[in-house]
Amino acid sequence: MPLLWNISLRKGFPFVTDQPPQDTIGNHTRRPMRPGKALAVSLLLPCLLYGSVVLLAGDRLFVFSKTPPGRESRAALAIRDDVIPFFKWGTLLFTRQYLRKHYAESWYFTQASKGDCREEFASALKQALENYPAVDLYLLAHTNHYIRWVKDLPEELRSRIRFVYNTGCHNEPQGKDWLALGADAYIGHPGVSESPFFYFFLLRHWLHGATLEEALALGNDGMHLKFRQLEWTTFGRFQAEALMKESRASVVGDVGLRLGDTAP
Amino acid sequence: MKRYAHLLLAPAALLFQTLPGAFLYFAPTLAFGKKPIMPESWVWSVSVMSLALFALAGLALACAASYLLLTRSRRFVAIPLIFLCCVPAWLLSVFYLHGVLVFLVWV
Structure with a gap:
């Protein structure tokens, strides 16, 4: 039996609990995805989508670029x-x-x-x-x-x-x-x-x-x-x-x- | 019902996107309608701050929903819900986030 079953919001994110997956049926109780992997997927996907939005916008990024001289x-x-x-x-x-x-x-x-x-x-x-x-x-x-x-x-x-x-x-x-x-x-x-x-x-x-x-x-x-x-x-x-x-x-x-x- | 509460977070994340939508609909009228109630000097700050909050809250909700689905549900439940609810919520949120970063001249 895996040591850690799940991550629950009930005890505060991301504390680990020993609760089994909650929508499991019968013997299908294996954890669908490890918490670390799930966290990586959940953070990586929006980053990829941000990249796609930038690509779709069709312009380069000027990350914290400096103001050209002579502003004054x-x-x-x-x-x-x-x-x-x-x-x-x-x-x-x-x-x-x-x-x-x-x-x-x-x-x-x-x-x-x-x-x-x-x-x-x-x-x-x-x-x-x-x-x-x-x-x-x-x-x-x-x-x-x-x-x-x-x-x-x-x-x-x-x-x-x-x-x-x-x-x-x-x-x-x-x-x-x-x-x-x-x-x-x-x-x-x-x-x-x-x-x-x-x-x-x-x-x-x-x-x-x-x-x-x-x-x-x-x-x-x-x-x-x-x-x-x-x-x-x-x-x-x-x-x-x-x-x-x-x-x-x-x-x-x-x-x-x-x-x-x-x-x- | 409590056992399936985590399944509701993904639709909730998508539903949350109606708030920035409503903001985009009403904010211009509040600022530049026939009877503006927001001083023009506030418009930029209030709008950018609100959009930033909506973007970050939307991202957080969709990320939490995706995480809970992946860790607590079987994949044939999690993946369709993520594609149907989290991906659109993410897309809208990152769109607003990019807008905010452009308006702030940070990107």
């Missing part, structure tokens, strides 16, 4: 337009901490209606441009014209705008206007885009030190992977190539820019 000389502003609460919530959860970690100062705005936060945004942008040589803008909104909010700022301040990412549909052509206004680089999408898929990859890689060109390529590749997964799981209802045509982001301006480059 850059700031960022992000603005989310008035969409359904779940999108506002998800964008905030994903974006806020990335900006806080990688920029000396950051501002995040969520609009409650069209045109909301205009004064606060303009005021924060002015403050950022006055205090930091490099300011990045994340315009996380559907087709938008936030560029109008920036036009009124003095030229010498506007020249400190470094990188602008715009998730808006059909906002790719704004790139030349942002460059004319003083920005160094701009990324936008050409059509009715599914930009959140791209943004996930872009933000992570750009903030971890990739050049805009590299982050753009990784973002487009990652987005393409998501679209293919979507096409596969919906049995072709979503067409990956059609989605890519509308969503493939492009960059204008200084494509070799890195987060650590602080020169405006």
Whole structure:
């Protein structure tokens, strides 16, 4: 007879008891699995499943990665337009901490209606441009014209705008206007885009030190992977190539820019 | 009934996953609905902390359920229950956990 029959929660996990297995019938009383092996299986399986979730997400892990140099000389502003609460919530959860970690100062705005936060945004942008040589803008909104909010700022301040990412549909052509206004680089999408898929990859890689060109390529590749997964799981209802045509982001301006480059 | 209590833990672990599901459904509305009741400055902290708790509790429940099934039940009972209840509970929990780690900029 085995010395140890079982492990029971009744005496506190994982104390050993001499109780036989409780759903045994007749002579089938052998212990199904040794406690040590059961514990290993029960801990290993979720680890494997975590690995599969990471693989499915399609992006590398940046485990406790360091912030690229020059944090003290850059700031960022992000603005989310008035969409359904779940999108506002998800964008905030994903974006806020990335900006806080990688920029000396950051501002995040969520609009409650069209045109909301205009004064606060303009005021924060002015403050950022006055205090930091490099300011990045994340315009996380559907087709938008936030560029109008920036036009009124003095030229010498506007020249400190470094990188602008715009998730808006059909906002790719704004790139030349942002460059004319003083920005160094701009990324936008050409059509009715599914930009959140791209943004996930872009933000992570750009903030971890990739050049805009590299982050753009990784973002487009990652987005393409998501679209293919979507096409596969919906049995072709979503067409990956059609989605890519509308969503493939492009960059204008200084494509070799890195987060650590602080020169405006 | 008491003799089979350990069999109930696996369905309970799966059932527990309705809680983070409900949280994902209600939290955005509490924060950004027409009448928000959570200040925006709290949203990130409260949401990430809640998701982390749900993820860890879900993992612990599913691990305990799997362990008890493997040690106290015959395999033809344990394995289907683990695949039907523990694996989905694990998958959802590690999904939330990965989300939390990404939001914390730890991975």
